[in-house]
Amino acid sequence: xxxxxxxxxRFVLINRSQLLLRPVDVERLIDEEHPARSxxxxxxxxxxxxxxxxxxxxxxxxxxPAIDPQLLVALWLYAYSKGISSAREISRQSxxxxxxxxxxxxxxxxxxxxSDFRAGHKAALDDLFAQVLGLLSAEGLITLERVTQxxxxxxxxxxxxxxxSGETLAAHMKLAQExxxxxxxxxxxxxQVSARQxxxxxxxxxxxxxKLRRAQQEVERLQKEKKRDRDEYVARASTTDPxxxxxxxxxxxxxxxxxxxITTDTANGLVVGVAVTTxxxxxxQLEPALDRMFATHGRYPAxxxxxxxxxxxxxxxxxxxxGVDFYGSWKPKWEPGEYDAHGRGPAFQTRxxxxxxxxxxxxxxxxxxxxxxxxxxxxxGVRLRIYRAAEAACQVCSHRSSCGPKKAKxxxxxxxxxxxxxxxxxAFKEKMATVAAQSTYRVRSQIAEFPHAWIKQRCGxxxxxxxxxxxxxxxxxxxxxxxxxxxxxxxxxxxxxxx
Ligand code: SF4
Numbered sequence: 066x067x068x069x070x071x072x073x074x075r076f077v078l079i080n081r082s083q084l085l086l087r088p089v090d091v092e093r094l095i096d097e098e099h100p101a102r103s104x105x106x107x108x109x110x111x112x113x114x115x116x117x118x119x120x121x122x123x124x125x126x127x128x129x130p131a132i133d134p135q136l137l138v139a140l141w142l143y144a145y146s147k148g149i150s151s152a153r154e155i156s157r158q159s160x161x162x163x164x165x166x167x168x169x170x171x172x173x174x175x176x177x178x179x180s181d182f183r184a185g186h187k188a189a190l191d192d193l194f195a196q197v198l199g200l201l202s203a204e205g206l207i208t209l210e211r212v213t214q215x216x217x218x219x220x221x222x223x224x225x226x227x228x229x230s231g232e233t234l235a236a237h238m239k240l241a242q243e244x245x246x247x248x249x250x251x252x253x254x255x256x257q258v259s260a261r262q263x264x265x266x267x268x269x270x271x272x273x274x275x276k277l278r279r280a281q282q283e284v285e286r287l288q289k290e291k292k293r294d295r296d297e298y299v300a301r302a303s304t305t306d307p308x309x310x311x312x313x314x315x316x317x318x319x320x321x322x323x324x325x326x327i328t329t330d331t332a333n334g335l336v337v338g339v340a341v342t343t344x345x346x347x348x349x350q351l352e353p354a355l356d357r358m359f360a361t362h363g364r365y366p367a368x369x370x371x372x373x374x375x376x377x378x379x380x381x382x383x384x385x386x387x388g389v390d391f392y393g394s395w396k397p398k399w400e401p402g403e404y405d406a407h408g409r410g411p412a413f414q415t416r417x418x419x420x421x422x423x424x425x426x427x428x429x430x431x432x433x434x435x436x437x438x439x440x441x442x443x444x445x446g447v448r449l450r451i452y453r454a455a456e457a458a459c460q461v462c463s464h465r466s467s468c469g470p471k472k473a474k475x476x477x478x479x480x481x482x483x484x485x486x487x488x489x490x491x492a493f494k495e496k497m498a499t500v501a502a503q504s505t506y507r508v509r510s511q512i513a514e515f516p517h518a519w520i521k522q523r524c525g526x527x528x529x530x531x532x533x534x535x536x537x538x539x540x541x542x543x544x545x546x547x548x549x550x551x552x553x554x555x556x557x558x559x560x561x562x563x564x
Contacts, residue, residue, distance in 0.1 A: 091171055094163045101143050101164035103554060108139045111196050115189035132174055137182045138193065139168050145547035148525040150540070152179035183543060184536040194339070194546050195361050201335055201553060202362070211331045211368040211505075212338075214354050214375060215513035216347045219521070220528040221309030221321040221537070228301040228311065228321070230284065237277055237304065244270075280307035306532040312345040323529065325520075325541045326350050328358060331370075331512045335552055336545040337362065341538040347374040351391075352383035365389050370509040378445035378490060385489040392506045395494060413468040415481045426452060427481055429468070433458040435481060448485040454478045520544040523551070 095101055116134035143164055144155045159165040159173035201207045229237065280302040287300035303309050309321040324345060328338030338357045342350065351371055359365055368390040371380070376393030384391035405414050418427040418435065427435040438453035459465060459478040468479055486494075496502050520526045524544040529537040 089171065091167060094167045099164060099167070100146065100554065101139070101168050104139050104142050104146075104550065105135075105168060107550065108135050108142070111138075111193060113138070113189075113193075115192050116186060119186060119189065132178055132182075134182075136169060137174065137179065140165065140174065140179065141183055141543055142547050142550060143168060145524040145526075145544055146551055148523055150525040150530060150544075152176040152183065152530075155179055180530075184531050184539045187535060187539055190539055190542050190546075194542055197546060197549055197553075198335075198337060198361065201549065206333045206553065206556060207330045207335055207337055208332045209330060209337065209358070209362060209364065209366040211370065212358070212366040213329045213331060213509050213513035214326070214351055214369055214371040215329075215509075215517065216324045216326045216342075216350060216374075217517040217521070218312045218314035218322040218345075219325055219526060219537075219541070220314065221303070221306045221323055222529050222532050223303045223305035223309050223321040225311070225320055227303040227305040229280065229304055230301050235281065276304060276307060280304050283307045308343055308534045309532075310343050310345055323534065323537050323541075324350075325517075326354055327513070327516050327545065328354050329512055329516055330366075331508060333552065333556060334512055334515055335549050336516050337366075339542055339545045341534055341541050343534060347371075348377060349379070351375045351380040355383065355387055355389060359387075368392065368505070370506055370513070372509065372513075378447065378487075381490055381493045382446060382487065385493075391493065392497070392502055392509070393493075394506065395497060407470045410467065413464065418481050420483065429454060429479065431458075431462055431464055431468075433462070435479065438480060446487040446490075450483045450485055451480055452483065453480040516545065516548055519548050519551075524548065 113134045116138075120131045120134070122128055122131040140155055140159075144150070147164075149155060149158070153176045155165060156173050156176040156179065159169050165173075198207060283302040284300045287302070303321055306321065309323060311319045312322040312324060313319055314322055322345075324342045324347070326338075326340045326342060326347075327336055329335065330337045338354060338361060340353070340357060344350065351369070355365055355369065365387045366389060369384060370392045373394035373396040376395050380393070381391055404410060411417065412430060417430055420427050424434075425437055429435060433454050435452040435454045437450060439451045441449040441451065443449060456476055456478040459469070462468065465473070469477055497506070520541070524547055526540065526544045529540050531537055531540055
């Protein structure tokens with residue numbers, strides 16, 4: 066214990082009840098090298114006329130002036146560069162974060178305005194994306210000599226438990242319509258709701274009905290599309306986001322998601338094409354990706370690298386038809402097992418039959434000839450040559466029970482088929498068997514997967530905020546645009562450091 070006469074320490078008092086007015090020099094909120102300034106200058110150099118054309122407020126007209134699209138574009142790009150994908154968060158941070166505060170001049174933009182702007186101008190946003198690609202191309206950062214194509218699944222703004230079958234949706238629709246009628250009758254009787262409340266309730270009911278109707282349409286479409294493959298298939302659609310489909314993202318599980326298709330130029334890892342599809346698999350996505358490239362850049366890339374999910378007859382032929390050199394990974398659909406679908410052992414499977422090129426026929430394990438019987442042309446361009454043994458030979462053959470199906474019809478004789486692939490497929494397979502092609506293909510994963518990781522980790526796009534393919538496509542484009550600009554600024558810093 067201190068002695069009674071020992072000195073008592075004195076401290077500065079904290080006064081939290083005072084009010085202060087401080088001068089703020091907005092221009093000095095951020096330093097000269099701050100990324101918000103670079104973004105502002107860059108956006109200012111772009112042609113924003115598509116946004117201007119869509120602005121309702123005009124000189125001499127009634128109402129408040131609109132927020133400048135340059136500010137809204139810069140705010141969204143700055144937000145994505147900081148991993149912020151929420152309009153509310155931008156509005157909140159504009160109160161104190163120096164970059165946001167400087168951009169909006171200490172007057173935060175309402176989150177509704179920000180949100181509507183992000184998803185409301187798809188054509189103008191695509192134009193903006195193309196303009197930036199043009200600038201990157203002019204600086205020689207995009208060459209289109211070699212690009213990669215890959216897809217990543219991003220969660221939709223809907224729960225897995227919102228998926229309903231057509232029957233359940235019809236019941237929900239009926240219930241919603243009954244509720245609407247009941248509420249309207251009550252409102253008329255009670256006259257308790259204000260005009261504003263009534264309008265809000267009406268809007269909410271209309272949105273609910275629209276979503277249910279859209280979900281019903283989606284279920285009908287899916288049912289028609291998939292019924293051919295599986296008779297027992299029961300299509301389901303989400304009542305929250307009818308366009309989202311159940312997909313399997315890399316994190317695992319099956320969740321409502323969209324498939325974001327990204328094309329990346331290997332020269333500097335810049336994104337040169339982006340689109341969103343509701344197709345859960347990448348099987349059909351290479352051809353549209355190449356056509357998007359042509360629409361945006363006016364030419365096709367010289368080479369495209371894509372993984373086994375894209376590698377199929379249609380993709381190889383589509384690339385060849387466009388003069389694009391495709392490098393992929395051809396996966397066999399299935400590996401032959403010990404017994405085939407008819408229960409035949411290895412001694413009587415097709416691979417046990419010997420093809421004689423000179424006579425264009427096969428000889429079976431019993432030494433009988435199988436002559437060309439028919440040629441079938443398949444939709445993927447493959448010609449299937451079918452060879453058949455003489456009926457008389459198979460009828461008396463001692464191997465008939467091992468060579469034929471368990472229940473052979475009267476008049477059965479063995480047939481085998483030989484697939485004659487189009488020349489481009491054969492050339493592709495031969496090319497991919499070479500060491501040089503394999504070495505080219507190996508660069509694919511590191512280039513293709515980097516933008517995926519960036520838009521999810523650095524731009525905060527782990528889940529979409531909007532609903533519907535249109536809105537999520539806008540979000541994906543904003544994130545990729547932000548990625549390209551971040552990469553561009555980084556490349557400029559590297560160049561400046563080496564000079
Ligand atoms: S059943 Fe016909 S095809 Fe099969 S081994 Fe006998 S003769 Fe040859």
